[in-house]
Amino acid sequence: KGAPVINIQPFVNGTQASFLTYSSPALNLLNNSTVRYLGGSLSTRVIPIIYTLVVTVGIPANVSILCLLVTKIRKVSSAILYCSLAVSDLFLLLSLFFKAHYHFHGNHWVLGETACRVVTACFYGNLYCSATALACISIERHLAVVYPFLYKSMPKRMCAAWVSLALWGVFGVAIIPELIVQQSYWLPHLNRTTCHDVLPLDHSSHMFLLYYHLILIIFFLVVPLVVIAVCFARIINKLTRSHFDWVTYIKASTLVFSIFLVCFVPPGVLHFVHYVQLFVDGTETLYVYFNVAVCLCCVHACLDPFLFLFMSKAAQSRFHFKTFKRKTLSSVLLTRNT
Template sequence: MRKLFICLLLFVFFISGTLQKKGKRTIKAQMNCSKAVPQPRTFKGDPVSWIKYTLNGTQAPISTHSHSALQSLSNITIEYLRGPLSTRVIPIFYMLVVAVGIPANIAILCLLVTKVRKVSSAILYCSLAVSDLLLLISLFFKAHYHLHGNHWVLGEPACRVVSACFYGNLYCSALTLACISVKRYMAVVYPFTYKSLPKRTFTAWVSVAVWGVFGAAIIPELLVEQSYWLPELNRTTCHDVLPLDYSSHIFLLYYNLGLTVFSLLMPLVVTVVCFARIIRELSRSHYDWAMYIKASSLVFGIFVVCFLPAGVLHFLHYLQLFVNGAESLYVYFNLAVCLCCLHACLDPFLFILMSKSAGSKLYVMTFKGKTLSISL
């Protein structure tokens, strides 16, 4: 793990040096004009400061539009908002995830309510299913937005709520999966401690803490304006383009970066460590541990496939913004977020695997030659 951590640091420094070299001229130009200012995680635009804006040869009064206006869009922003990637590929993927994920998670909730064997496990899986459902509902509105040419027609309050639920539940799901990994890690590596813990109380408080992180993640998104009219494209975007010089949005940069590190990257590290220790401990056992390995492997796979690309690209996007002000990685980040949403379809299979292993027990040898049975 120490070697892996050193390699990760070297990789980040390498990327930082590469971006620094590419953006050297850009940074000098910015320093000559004005002091460098941090930018939001999305595409950026400048607030329109004049009364009328020329559109298709005619002047459209800004004051008659219900949303604030942004201008000076980059070519990357325009291509993304007009292109088939954001108007066809991403929304179709979202709708497929919604079509599979909503029935699956509703079925899991029904099973949890009617057939509860272990309350502590049921609390975690119920929390995960509710989080997935909120994410899937927000995906439905985001698909509607993309299919309409990235034009938001549901108003500013709805945009704030959808953006908040979308990102907040990504963090909530990642933390819940990490908690499931820690629970299984404790049962396998420290069985005596796990056996003596008040698991229901601990699990309930952990779930409350996770949803507290969800609340902390959505509050800034609810307080800050998210939808803006783009006169250059004659459409209103939701969260995709934000102003550069608004102090509230500058605050979001640091806030979202902290959430990325503590709610995506740290749960990933925790899951990797737990997975490695579980494999190591179970490989020493003479009993059947295949089902536990499959369940732990699925949690690990969900993190690697779904959360790792989004977390790394989100971090590198911020790094690129700081170094040379470029925003090209936001396109790839949106693609990674599509993979991230896929976990809402995979989590029900995790519950099924856990349920299959619930009837059997893990046996751990004690120092006196006796065995201790642990139900996960």
């Protein structure tokens, strides 16, 4: 949280600085821990290094999976959902490239206000989009396992296409406020321009962001968590009661739940509590922890491609099991007839 600068002191470290060289509005920081975070090695070295590693691994993995998925859309209906997840992850990874540049430069944004808005919108929008996509994939797996006859009679490809359109509708709605609100501000005492790190939250337009993000967290992080947890519990219950070996499929379902639990729940909780604190009394004691959790959340963009490979392996093992069962049944009938 920052306070608008009314009487600007054009001196930084004893040297006179011209305010006219800064196009962004000026703010004063109100919290010393945030000052330490913006100038510390955690935000200028550790976090951008993690972002760089995620981008290095995630972009080739998601591009490879996306090329593979495009060839399977006509055959496998779930490939449409995985395509949406891969594209969402790629947008997130591209935004991480610019965020890493920002952190490596001492949390100083040099690319302009428009780029700051686009990167911020792409970053948060795709986090919500990816979380919702994982929930939709869990619902599809739940229907296939728990209600197989209903799932078989459904127009799966058309449903997957409509769900994917809805996912991108979620993304479109999520990014609108970030695109229309000022995101970059110059901090005179630190002589740097931040992007989405310091905002004048007492202003009505930025106060709206608090309400908006709280709503997004509830509908696109809490609700997907409940959906994935319920689907996971019912899938595991159904498969463990079966007399056949579904270990691979259980592992695949567990992977979906684990990715969400590890990558999305901590930042979601910290994000919600952080915004509640800002709204109630203006404190920001969780801000540093929230940024670390969001950084670790982005690791899911590297794990999602392996999720598709695991799911494909599970589906293939199920296919071989059905083929084996048919051959066994045929041999039994043939024996009886002879």
